[in-house]
Amino acid sequence: MSEDPGSGEAGAARVIAGRYRLLGPLGEGGMGTVWRARDDTLGREVAVKEVRAPAGLPTSEVERMYARLEREAWAAARVSHRNVVTVYDVATQDGRPWVAMELVRGLSLSDLLDAEGPLPPRRAAHIGAEVVSALRAAHEAGVLHRDVKPGNVLIANDGRIVLTDFGIATVEGSSALTMTGEVVGSPEFLAPERALGRTPGPESDLWSLGVLLYTAVEGRSPFRQDTPLSTLRAVVDEAFPAPRRAGALAPVIEGLLRKDPAERLPADAAERELRLVGAGGTPRADPASASPAPAPAPARTSWQRTPPAPVPVSPPPEPGTTYSPAADTTRTERPRRSLAVLLAGVVVLLLALGALTYALLNRDDGSAGSKGGGHAAGSASGGASASPSRSSGSGSPSGGGGKAGAGGGHSATPRQSVRVGVAAVRGSYSGTCPPPGSAAPAFRATFTVGRVPVDVEYRWVTASGESSDPGWKTLSFASGGSRTKSADHAETGYTDGATLHNEVHVEVRGPVRVTSNSVSYAVTCATASPTSTTSPSPSPSPSS
Structure with missing residues (x-):
């Protein structure tokens, strides 16, 4: 993060709580400024977080903001882990709290992505494994982060990965400090249950980790739209575009980005799979596809789907015996099941033909569904756009198409071209x-x-x-x-x-x-x- 010379000169003469001498700003955030400072008592450099309440904010809101900052320090101090930033002290100056914490020298993941572009799957998996390790420690301490994103993941010069900024964290058993209906956190990294106003849990942080991993390997967020409202709608209703650069990381991302929290990849399994990918291995595409061992099967985790039970096949009747329909139910079960599948296929075909007829009868100039000359996104098969070529002079990102007409008639946002x-x-x-x-x-x-x-x-x-x-x-x-x-x-x-x-x-x-x-x-x-x-x-x- 670049320093602001003007702010640095103004802050250099300030000493907070009689010991923290401000040396220069490290960066600006939504809640204020993080300063590089010197602890005169212990003779070491630290980071000090300052909060500046916006002008004209009601007193009750200012107090609420300061309470949130104090809760950040309290929440982070409860977590002792090498991948979580260490909080040293909470001081009060001019009626405001200042948090002194460990100074991590390095870049944030967002800065790294801006400088280098998308990361290789192995490197992204290594960073993700360290972040999920930090989340597991926080969750065991009863702390939810609630704002896991690239800007809050620091990559130290010595290679250490540090999760920071617990500024909007919640602690189990504490009262909520946000107003009813207020969205806290970055919309594109928000879990669907939080976007719907439901009570978040550890699974919500794991969803945000999945969005972070997708962004790290693809170079773009899977749910970002033009407005926060359309972004939240995409988080709740839309499937994320199929990743193109994720490689062996794709099954882990898919497991973390399941809409139902109960089916989401658990933290321990996520860390295990991420470390496997980071070491050059390949995780299995779906645990449900693994063949069961002769020994008793292990307990099924909530994110694994139960495979269908095999259909028993009765042996043919012995010669000379009389066939009884009641004695062989499996022979009639298969034709019934086949008939049901056939009928379902006929219904789907009729619906598809009806939709095609409707589209042909109602199109006007052959460009229905497009806006402003752009291409309509999405099709029944999720068709990909044409690849860029030198002769055509046009291009658009490949990947799965958006959904159109689903979820109450919402139109898919066209892909960029x-x-x-x-x-x-x-x-x-x-x-x-x-x-x-x-x-x-x-x-x-x-x-x-x-x-x-x-x-x-x-x-x-x-x-x-x-x-x-x-x-x-x-x-x-x-x-x-x-x-x-x-x-x-x-x-x-x-x-x-x-x-x-x-x-x-x-x-x-x-x-x-x-x-x-x-x-x-x-x-x-x-x-x-x-x-x-x-x-x-x-x-x-x-x-x-």
């Missing part, structure tokens, strides 16, 4: 070199996205290598704004005394990967450029 095409504004240049930016070959890239808001990361690339304006750039599409924007670019590269033939295109790496068409251009130098010890710097490209 990006289309980009390049056209020449000036295709050639002839004259003295280097060519000036106002006369050099110029191009315009037109970007169209499936939905807004979104930031598109792109760069210009030539066939011979880097363009005259190298590096990745960002084109922002604001919420409620146009889904189409353009960016201009000029190529000022040349070859002395010759004609340079080249071509240029655009590469997009986020939110999806896609490559545009290529456009050829030529630069002819009429006279050689004057000799110089330094190469002429390229002209900046015009802004969009």
Whole structure:
């Protein structure tokens, strides 16, 4: 986390509770600032958390906020574990509580994901195993974290994984300090039972861990939508998109992200499977698929589904005996079961035909269900979008399609897509070199996205290598704004005394990967450029 020099200078002269000398800010959070400080009594550096109540907040709300902070310190202090941040002291200054805790030098998981992108499954599994170990210790102490997310997982410089910020934790037996109906925590990491206002349990923290693991390997949250309300609806009603990069971690994520808390993967099993994946092993896809041993089967955990019992088969009657229907019920049971399956299949087929007929009769221009020119998401088979290609100039993330029409007529949010095409504004240049930016070959890239808001990361690339304006750039599409924007670019590269033939295109790496068409251009130098010890710097490209 970067330090704010202004805040650091203002806080450097402050001493809290007569011993904690503030040195500089470590980061800002929803409840205030975390400072790097020196404990003058023990001569060591610590982290001190400060709470600043928003201006105009009623006194009752301020007191409630301070009580929550004190509860954070109390909850964290009850948990003694190497993967949980250590709380040293709770001091009072200016009528407010300040929490002194262990200073962990390193990065948060969210910072790591921003810097490096999605993690390999083995590394994500190692981090997840340490986090679930911390959660098990907290749950055994009667503490629920309630805000497990990448921003609250620290990766120390020595490799230690630390779960921090118990600021909204609850302790079994304590009275609730939140108002009725208030949502506490990050919506996209909230468990379905909490989104529905039900009493949370340890399983709720495990759901948040599943979302964290999905985000770590896929680089995006499985339930994030445009608004907190639509995000909560997706958490409750929608299935998460099938992970593409999870590898051996996929069964663990699936076990943690089960809507019913009773069927969720327990903490001990989650830690065991995560350590197995972290060591390079492969967990079984579903414990219910394992063959039972001849010895008595172990007790079934709540998250395992019971396999159907085998159907007994009666031996054929002995020669010369009289067949009795009452003596052989299994022979009639199979035809009945087959008939039931056949009837169910016929009903499903009729419903599908009816839905298809309705859709054909009610479509108007062939784009029903789409919005603003985007593609309708989801189908009966969860169809994946087309893969990006250089010739098409468009792309969208692969994965399972959303559900449409389920749960009372809710429409699925369309998946993001990006289309980009390049056209020449000036295709050639002839004259003295280097060519000036106002006369050099110029191009315009037109970007169209499936939905807004979104930031598109792109760069210009030539066939011979880097363009005259190298590096990745960002084109922002604001919420409620146009889904189409353009960016201009000029190529000022040349070859002395010759004609340079080249071509240029655009590469997009986020939110999806896609490559545009290529456009050829030529630069002819009429006279050689004057000799110089330094190469002429390229002209900046015009802004969009």
